[in-house]
Amino acid sequence: MNASIPDNNAKNDPGSEKLSIGEYGPRVSELTELLSACRDLSDILNPEELYAIFVGIIKHKFKVHRLGLFVYDPETETFSLVFSDGLGKLEYKFKIDMQDLWQTILQDEPFAVVDDSGNPLFTKFLEKQDLEILPSELWVPLVMRGEVMGLLTLGSKAGDQPFDDFELYFLQQITAQAAVSINTCRLYERRRQEKEDLDKTLQNLSLLYGIGKAMNYISDLKKLLQYILKQAIDIASAEKGSLMLYDIESDRLKIRVLAGLVDTAYQDRVNNNEIKCRSFKPGEGIAGRVFLNSQPMIVNNIRDDSLFIKSETSFVRSIACIPMVVYNDVIGVINVTNKKNGKEFNDQDIKMLKAVADQAAVAVNKAQLWDMAVTDSLTGLYVRRYFMVKLQEEIHRAERYHKQISVIMTDLDRFKYINDSYGHDAGDRALKAISQFLIKNIRDVDAIARYGGEEFVMLIPDADKEEAFRLAERLREELGKVKLDNLPPITMSLGIATYPTDCKDMEELINKADAAMYAAKQAGRNISVKYSEHIQIVRDKDGSAMADDSV
Structure with missing residues (x-):
């Protein structure tokens, strides 16, 4: 083993040697090889490709058994092994904490790390950095304009032959080019990342603009919340998320x-309010803390945060929580979890998510106020007044496009018995359950309202009387299968009328559906009745339509 470096004052300049005429040919060939190798390295912009080709050139040229390429990170002052041959799959990292060794590296010349007997020259350093197992005899610095880019470590050559002057010159020149190429790769990657960040920012700004416009046109609260959450997940490059709203009655x-x-x-059942997820008090868990403090929060490793409330089904690695604030009041929290591609949430994510949350809070607040105005507080169905507005709109549309629309009037049979026998709380629970059943079993284009007490009305666009009757019968039959807590089965009577077959205006349509429903009551309850001319409409004392008892 011999890694000694020939002593000469020409810094390994092969031009200082006197060559015989027979030696010029091989030397020209080697210089041509060096020029070609440098040219190959200068065209590479991918770091991994650069490392592989550079190490391959060295191995092919010098038949070295073991070698490693370390790249230097000036921010951490650490050399990291990025490519190796013959060292196995080892992860080496070390710092140069010896001033004389660092100065040796800055000389930008190959230097031996073992003496002629193979004993280490930097024993204390190698022991301290746990580099004794790194089999190397020669280190070659990669330096560009006084800035260290890396370090090449070489084991022994085939036959344990020492490196001659021209080989050292070759190493010095090829590593100098490698240093330049590594710096070029870094600059290229930095510019690429800057461009990617700029493109991402422009894309997000455009997305925010689109979100703001879209929110102005979504009045349905559930659809608005789903839209907001989807945009938040996309803008943060997250895998999934949830949106929480504060309920003042339960303080959760x-x-x-x-x-x-x-x-x-499962997701659809939660979104349809069929499954109740865990709720959080202000200050409880990460979301509760964000709500209480009105400040965003990032946790990139939930195992290290005691605030995170674990769940066997959550599968959360990282989370970013943003409060939704309107008029200085926090109305909810947006949670996005698991940044994609193993990345971590950062301040830029918070900045963009906050912009989404600020717009969302205003839109949600408006939607909540609208929701309170048009929906029944107990059942969540439309109120009668808003239903009539929608019905009038559908009648105008039916007139314009020559369509039919049907109305189904529904009344729960003997519901007074439920209230009297089991209490009004039980009756309220039954109304809620039946309302959710009806919502779940009609189309998205259909509309349903609580018409009064235990009476409901459904608007079925683009449906003739037979289609509406089939729906009514299906609802009637399926309701009998709905299990209500500690209550007997509840049935309902339904009446169907169709525009323009049965009537000419909205009031007449409602009256005839109502009369058909009363006819169903009089026929024994728990049936569906289609309006016909044989059903005579009479008026109750309050002016509401009823079927003539004589029918």
Whole structure:
């Protein structure tokens, strides 16, 4: 083993040697090889490709058994092994904490790390940095304009032959080019990342503009919440998320919508309010803390944060929580979880999510106020007044496009018995359950309202009387299968009328559906009746339509 470096004052300049005529040919060939190698390295912009080709050139040229390429990070002052041959899959990292060794590296010349007997020259340093197992005899610095880029470590050559002057010159020149190429790769990657960040920022700004416009046109609260959450997940490059709203009556944060779950069936049931997720008190968990403090929060490793409330089904690695604030009041929290591609949430994510949350809070607040105005507080169905507005709009549309629309009037049979026998709380629970059943079993284009007490009315666009009757019968039959807590089965009577077959205006349509429903009551209850001319409409004392008892 011999890694000694020939002593000469020409810094390994092969031009200082006197060559015979027979030696010029091989030397020209080697210089041509060096020029070609340098040219190959100068064209590479991918770091991994650069490392592989550079190490391959060295191995092919010098038949070295073991070698390693370290790249220097000036921020951490650390050399990291990025490519190796013959060292196995080892992860080496070390710092140069010896001033004389660092100065040796800055000389930008190959230097031996073992003596002629193979004993280490920097024993204390190698022991301290745990580099004794790194089999190397020669280190070659990669330096560009006084800035260290890396370090090449070489084991022994084939036959344990020492490096001659021209080989050292070759090493010095090829590593100098490698240093330049590494710096070029870094600059290219930095510019590429800057461009990517700029493109991402422009894309997000455009997205924010689109979000703001879209929110102005979504009045349905559930659809608005789903839209907001989807945009938040996309803008933060997250896998999934949830949106919580504060419920003042229970003093809790409640999950209103989920997105991105693998189990879409479960997600849909939560979004349809069929499953109640865990709620949080202000200050409880990460979301509760964000709500209480009105400040965003990032946790990139939930295992290290005691605030995170673990769940066997959450599968959360990292989370970013943003409060939704309107008029200095926090109305909810947006949670996005698991940054994609193993990355971490950062301040830029918070900045963009906050912009989404600020717009969302205003839109949600408006939607909540609208929701309170048009929906029944107990059942969540439309109120009668808003239903009539929608019905009038549908009649105008039916007139314009020559369509039919049907109305189904529904009344729960003997519901007074439920209230009297089981209490009004039980009656309220039954109304809620039946309302959710009806919502779930009609189309999105249909509309349903609480018409009064235990009476409901449904608007079925683009449906003739037979289609509406089939729907009414299906609802009637399926309601009998709905299990109500500690209550007997509840049935309902339904009446169907169709525009323009049965009537000429909205009031007449409602009256005839109502009369058909009363006819169903008089026929024994728990049936569906289509309006016909044989059903005579009479007026009750309050002016509401009823079927003539004589029918």
